[in-house]
Amino acid sequence: MDPHVRKQVNRDLLRLEENPRPLGVEKLETKEKLYRVYVGPGKNYRAIYQIRDEVLLVLVVKVGDRKEVYRRVK
Template sequence: MGSYSIDFARSARKELMKLQPAMAERVDAAILKLADDPHPPGSLKLAGDESAYRIRVGDYRIIYEIRNEVLVVMIVKIGHRKDIYR
């Protein structure tokens, strides 16, 4: 499996910038690991979308899509678990 590149939806990038610095570092580290392994342990496929997954980082969730044809992991949404699925 080749290395994937990471891309962000504009709204996901804004949410990352709003996080507290310590949590932002943890989320950023988890996102960077997706480049090497887009299916890390603990990732779950989301119902209703062929390519959407989520990973947990503490109380935060990262929703992302895997675009295998172009080797891109698109970060769609980042948020607290109480708000992310709304």
């Protein structure tokens, strides 16, 4: 991932720390109860993550281009 893109993706991921369910988040239909949010420049990247409220944890499972990120996430 390009360093400029990585910086913007990291910035967007850090915002999940304050609000793990921001406007536009989508809950995916998976057994792991995963969520998807748009991140990065132009919001062309997706972050797939899990929220564990009982331990105050946001676990980012995968970040990638919107065309590739959903592969093997079920």
